[in-house]
Amino acid sequence: MIRFILNGADVTYTGNPEKKLLDFLRNEKHITSVKDGCSDQGACGACMVEINGEARLSCLTPMKKVDKTVVNTLEGIPAGIRDVLARAFVEKGAVQCGFCSPGFLMRTRILLQKNPEPTREEIRHALNQNLCRCTGYVKIVDAIAEAALKLRLEEK
Numbered sequence: 707m708i709r710f711i712l713n714g715a716d717v718t719y720t721g722n723p724e725k726k727l728l729d730f731l732r733n734e735k736h737i738t739s740v741k742d743g744c745s746d747q748g749a750c751g752a753c754m755v756e757i758n759g760e761a762r763l764s765c766l767t768p769m770k771k772v773d774k775t776v777v778n779t780l781e782g783i784p785a786g787i788r789d790v791l792a793r794a795f796v797e798k799g800a801v802q803c804g805f806c807s808p809g810f811l812m813r814t815r816i817l818l819q820k821n822p823e824p825t826r827e828e829i830r831h832a833l834n835q836n837l838c839r840c841t842g843y844v845k846i847v848d849a850i851a852e853a854a855l856k857l858r859l860e861e862k
């Protein structure tokens with residue numbers, strides 16, 4: 707039996723321990739912010755989730771690895787913070803087709819929790835598992851820097 711916390715709620719899972727967390731989230735929990743962008747190759751970051759405060763690729767995470775952990779998807783981020791992040795991405799032109807955006811937003815949330823005032827270099831480094839085919843990365847880095855600033859200002 708695998709037990710964990712998903713977006714603040716207790717979950718008990720008794721199915722195949724090798725099942726991918728990505729498939730569990732999408733098909734059993736109907737959490738559709740996590741995407742399969744690279745056929746489970748671990749190459750795109752669209753399936754990114756937070757596990758015990760760390761960025762993890764749910765397509766490479768079997769259910770047995772989430773036992774006794776705390777898992778968050780975009781849906782588990784407090785709405786006020788999620789809105790600040792999403793607005794910054796829209797305002798800076800960091801969203802085009804939007805398919806990769808949930809993964810970038812998750813990565814942003816995890817980065818800013820650990821480092822509320824990242825340099826552009828630190829932001830770029832944090833994005834090394836996330837791919838975007840539309841925007842290029844400059845606008846995404848701009849958006850994350852803007853989101854970090856807004857969240858810091860909100861705290862004051």
Ligand code: FES
Nearest residue numbers: 748749750751765
């Ligand atoms: Fe997981 Fe692409 S679907 S990295």
